[in-house]
Amino acid sequence: MKVIYLDNNATTRVSDEVKEVMLPYICDLYGNPSSMHSFGGQVHRHIEVAREQVASLINAEPEEIIFTSCGTESNNTAIMSALDSQPEKKRIVTSRVEHPAILGFCKAMYRKGYKISFVPVDKQGRLNIEELKASITDDTAIVSIMYANNESGVVFPLAEIADIVKPRGVLMHSDAVQAAGKLPLDVKKLPVDMMSLSGHKMHAPKGIGVLYIKRGTRFSPYIIGGHQESGKRAGTENVAAIVGFGKAAELTREHVLHKETKVEELRNRLEEGLLKTCPGAKVNGDTEHRLPNTLNISFEYVEGEAILLRMNEYNICASSGSACSSGSLEPSHVLRAMGVPFTSIHGSIRFSLSRYSTDDDIDFVLEIIPGIIKELRTLSPYVKES
Numbered sequence: 001m002k003v004i005y006l007d008n009n010a011t012t013r014v015s016d017e018v019k020e021v022m023l024p025y026i027c028d029l030y031g032n033p034s035s036m037h038s039f040g041g042q043v044h045r046h047i048e049v050a051r052e053q054v055a056s057l058i059n060a061e062p063e064e065i066i067f068t069s070c071g072t073e074s075n076n077t078a079i080m081s082a083l084d085s086q087p088e089k090k091r092i093v094t095s096r097v098e099h100p101a102i103l104g105f106c107k108a109m110y111r112k113g114y115k116i117s118f119v120p121v122d123k124q125g126r127l128n129i130e131e132l133k134a135s136i137t138d139d140t141a142i143v144s145i146m147y148a149n150n151e152s153g154v155v156f157p158l159a160e161i162a163d164i165v166k167p168r169g170v171l172m173h174s175d176a177v178q179a180a181g182k183l184p185l186d187v188k189k190l191p192v193d194m195m196s197l198s199g200h201k202m203h204a205p206k207g208i209g210v211l212y213i214k215r216g217t218r219f220s221p222y223i224i225g226g227h228q229e230s231g232k233r234a235g236t237e238n239v240a241a242i243v244g245f246g247k248a249a250e251l252t253r254e255h256v257l258h259k260e261t262k263v264e265e266l267r268n269r270l271e272e273g274l275l276k277t278c279p280g281a282k283v284n285g286d287t288e289h290r291l292p293n294t295l296n297i298s299f300e301y302v303e304g305e306a307i308l309l310r311m312n313e314y315n316i317c318a319s320s321g322s323a324c325s326s327g328s329l330e331p332s333h334v335l336r337a338m339g340v341p342f343t344s345i346h347g348s349i350r351f352s353l354s355r356y357s358t359d360d361d362i363d364f365v366l367e368i369i370p371g372i373i374k375e376l377r378t379l380s381p382y383v384k385e386s
């Protein structure tokens with residue numbers, strides 16, 4: 001049975017074009033890019049091409065791009081660098097709805113004696129800008145605010161946020177892992193000092209990330225060893241993945257900038273169809289400022305896990321808001337921060353599309369889900385539908 005993959009905020013399929021450019025670096029072109037001989041040297045040149053391709057995606061300079069092992073490493077590196085390079089400053093300002101790659105790291109820093117301010121969001125998942133302003137103190141080393149939320153899809157006004165942070169002389173980082181490939185990204189218009197990207201959210205492989213570091217930003221490396229990545233990130237490069245990321249960046253640029261995708265139209269059709277056919281369904285998050293591919297929807301009084309399991313029987317892949325990535329049944333910290341009632345959190349499903357999603361995928365989901373919800377509602381101890 002065909003897989004209907006609507007879980008692209010979790011990970012994406014590697015594009016065929018990306019796979020093609022990667023293959024030679026897995027077997028044939030295995031030279032070490034740091035070697036003096038030309039067998040290694042040619043590999044080095046391809047890393048630099050990939051750096052240019054990624055830089056061009058976000059309108060940065062190639063020397064402002066470093067390759068890391070993943071989005072998590074990029075996020076950890078940005079914060080650690082800010083703390084290390086400004087030892088007199090002890091505070092991190094972030095939001096309550098960041099990915100664990102930021103929240104978990106901040107909590108670890110808290111245990112080491114740093115102070116953390118978690119800026120709240122409102123019921124629509126929008127950042128409280130007044131609280132953000134009030135959180136920035138003289139001892140703030142860095143403000144780290146995501147561009148787009150992985151669960152709700154809500155997009156934060158990053159340019160406005162940077163305009164608040166930068167005049168205070170504070171470093172600004174953004175986790176743009178979910179924004180890349182879905183929104184145009186231009187670091188000349190978004191005046192952040194550092195920005196994280198991840199390959200596997202934009203049709204490159206897993207295990208490759210990028211950290212943009214604006215020229216002139218004080219930087220302290222997190223992974224220390226050899227001289228790779230201009231001394232900013234040690235470790236022999238994951239060449240195949242880097243080359244793949246470069247290609248994915250080039251393809252993404254074409255799709256996002258030239259709007260060569262109907263992902264938003266498909267997402268809207270899915271949303272309208274589910275709202276029409278499933279009584280009591282509610283969309284979570286600000287629908288005006290939202291990633292074009294994401295729909296977070298609650299089916300009250302139905303367990304998200306039960307919906308996913310039933311969907312799984314039809315090979316439909318999505319995520320639920322009641323199980324976090326660790327597999328525990330903790331309700332989503334994002335939906336909790338938004339004040340979504342527990343009955344809705346437990347029945348929430350995140351559908352996330354990609355440029356490979358098709359009309360047939362959406363038709364199939366709209367055919368299957370209403371029946372699943374109806375059936376599960378009849379089993380719910382809380383609800384009796386007429």
Ligand code: PLP
Nearest residue numbers: 070071072099101150177178198
């Ligand atoms: N930041 C956000 C917003 C994410 O959604 C994710 C992955 O889900 C990450 C960071 C972590 O990226 P990676 O899986 O490359 O470590």
